[in-house]
Amino acid sequence: MTRPLTQLDPKLTWEDDGCLTDEAITALADGEQDLVPGAAEHAANCESCNVKLGETALFALALAQALETLPSHQLLAESASATQLAQSSVRSLPWRALTCAMFVAVVSITPGLAGFFAQLAALPTSHGQAFALLARWIARVATVATWLNGQRALELAATVLFVACGALIARLAPRPVQGPGAV
């Protein structure tokens, strides 16, 4: 006999008194027997669990019939977009903030474009040179006096915007779901 790939955690299936939990009864009422091994046998011999199972099945039926008359398509679509934000691995990006940041960055770089090709020849050819160049640039940015210079101020604004975007993305990123039934 093949063992099902996933089963409900026994803690989520059985109460301390040996009866079935609400989750197990729900699964059984929905025909998900293989998720809750042993639950069907227990329910057949336990009066209270069997009564609960009957009630749950009857309510599930009534609910299914009621849902047929409700505009559930719209509700499902609304729920889908909200759940996707929380669950999907595809992260939603703050496009408006990113566009603003890109705009500021492009504006700040425009005056320097004239000398861009001349600088290409002087680009570092080794890691050591690259680190030296980066260190020089950081030192220049760190000099408070130069911040008041128009181009530096724009560079700084773009940097701040990018950092803010990063913080925003981190805040909007979905958190792992920790359901009580996590298996």
Next chain:
Amino acid sequence: MAPSQQHAGLFALRPAVLALVAHVLRTHPNDADVEDCASETFRRAIEGSNRVRDGAPMRPWLLGIAHHVALDARRSRARALARSAPRADEEAPVDPIERVRDAAPDPHERVEQSQRTEHQQRALEALPTDQRRVLLMHARGLGYREIATELSLPIGTVCTWISRARQQLARTLNDAEPR
């Protein structure tokens, strides 16, 4: 879905069918009547399974058959009991107007139905978004595993959300029920 797969899916609901019938008949699931009703339910389901439109959820359909079969059995029991009981007088004649009465719901019933639908809609909207989505996906016929895969959720979370959503709906609808 292949018929054999479809039938396997139906038989997974056997415990629920037995419990539902026992609940309606107000008896123990090992009662012979319960077993008879369950057999009749599955016989009707297998016979009629080709009439279910493709993709339609089988679960409510099967439980619906079980409910009808159980209600029929309960009425039969009640009739049998009435026949066996000594009657003081003859059965009262049925009013001819009652015989030709329109079976369609009257305006009062239609208003009640509309109010009930509104309550149900509000109760559904009041559910947490994730629970509502899972519940609606299940109502569309998706199984727990399919929902878990689609939403990248643990199976236990799906089960918990469906269970909690139903409990909250039951509470809300009970509270909204006019007394």
